[in-house]
Amino acid sequence: MEANVKLLAGKMGIVFGVANQRSIAWAIAQAWYEAGARLAFTYQGERLKENVAELVEGFGADTPMYPCDVSRDDDIARVFEQVRKDFGKLHILLHSVAFAPKEALEGEFINTTREAFRVAHDVSAYSLVALARGAAPLMTEGGSVIAMTYHGSVKVVPHYNVMGVAKASLEASVRYLAYDLGPKKIRVNAISAGPVNTLAARGISGFTQMLKHYEERSPLKRNLEPKELGSTGLFLASDMSTATTGQVVYVDCGYEIMGW
Numbered sequence: 001m002e003a004n005v006k007l008l009a010g011k012m013g014i015v016f017g018v019a020n021q022r023s024i025a026w027a028i029a030q031a032w033y034e035a036g037a038r039l040a041f042t043y044q045g046e047r048l049k050e051n052v053a054e055l056v057e058g059f060g061a062d063t064p065m066y067p068c069d070v071s072r073d074d075d076i077a078r079v080f081e082q083v084r085k086d087f088g089k090l091h092i093l094l095h096s097v098a099f100a101p102k103e104a105l106e107g108e109f110i111n112t113t114r115e116a117f118r119v120a121h122d123v124s125a126y127s128l129v130a131l132a133r134g135a136a137p138l139m140t141e142g143g144s145v146i147a148m149t150y151h152g153s154v155k156v157v158p159h160y161n162v163m164g165v166a167k168a169s170l171e172a173s174v175r176y177l178a179y180d181l182g183p184k185k186i187r188v189n190a191i192s193a194g195p196v197n198t199l200a201a202r203g204i205s206g207f208t209q210m211l212k213h214y215e216e217r218s219p220l221k222r223n224l225e226p227k228e229l230g231s232t233g234l235f236l237a238s239d240m241s242t243a244t245t246g247q248v249v250y251v252d253c254g255y256e257i258m259g260w
């Protein structure tokens with residue numbers, strides 16, 4: 001392959017989860033765009049529309065943007081109807097969406113209410129299933145679905161609480177979706193990121209200590225750069241990873257391998 005061939009030339013993608021320029025979704029979207037993909041974006045509600053519009057301005061005036069609350073089936077159905085009209089087909093999808101009520105990320109896990117448990121799983125895990133089901137009929141040339149996860153799914157991270165349980169569900173959903181969609185040449189993977197200072201992360205109590213801890217304890221002795229999530233997102237979206245599906249790829253400066 002020539003060095004100047006763009007890895008995502010001719011690919012159509014949709015990005016769920018840009019809130020502002022610090023969003024992980026934005027880092028990955030930039031890498032995809034620079035690699036030649038044509039992208040559409042969703043935004044959670046009117047409150048975020050302007051932010052997202054400003055960011056995607058540089059991607060061309062014809063960049064589609066659709067409102068989507070991922071806990072609403074009608075919103076999801078409308079998004080994929082629009083994608084069908086605007087692009088006709090789809091190759092890549094980024095799910096970079098999570099939510100849990102703030103009080104569930106502060107105290108003890110044992111106090112998680114039924115409602116906080118339901119909301120965290122609905123928005124952060126079930127939504128991947130719903131989005132993959134909406135996208136699959138448009139991925140007629142094969143595709144790549146990527147979700148964002150965190151190590152709190154497999155180890156106890158104080159205060160991450162119900163979000164850790166929802167991430168375990170998300171990672172299991174990645175595996176089951178990979179099995180269902182494999183025959184259609186659609187791959188499903190997750191990126192497990194080390195801590196990144198975003199809007200969502202700031203909702204987790206003790207987050208600043210977490211950044212410091214990772215810097216001290218990870219083999220690479222630093223925190224990750226958002227553009228390193230961009231490059232892994234590009235690898236997983238591109239034909240560089242066509243035999244990789246159902247995986248959780250850690251981008252955490254090696255923190256995950258440590259026992260102590």
Ligand SMILES: NC(=O)c1ccc[n+]([C@@H]2O[C@H](COP(=O)([O-])OP(=O)(O)OC[C@H]3O[C@@H](n4cnc5c(N)ncnc54)[C@H](O)[C@@H]3O)[C@@H](O)[C@H]2O)c1
Nearest residue numbers: 017018019023024044069070097098148195196198199200
């Ligand atoms: N920041 C970190 O340290 C870190 C580490 C590992 C994984 N992650 C994961 O990365 C993903 C992106 O988070 P981020 O850190 O970029 O924060 P962020 O706040 O920038 O992004 C979270 C996004 O989720 C969207 N969202 C929440 N509820 C929604 C709903 N009902 N419908 C539609 N969209 C909704 C928000 O609008 C926002 O765009 C999340 O899945 C998060 O768990 C983050």
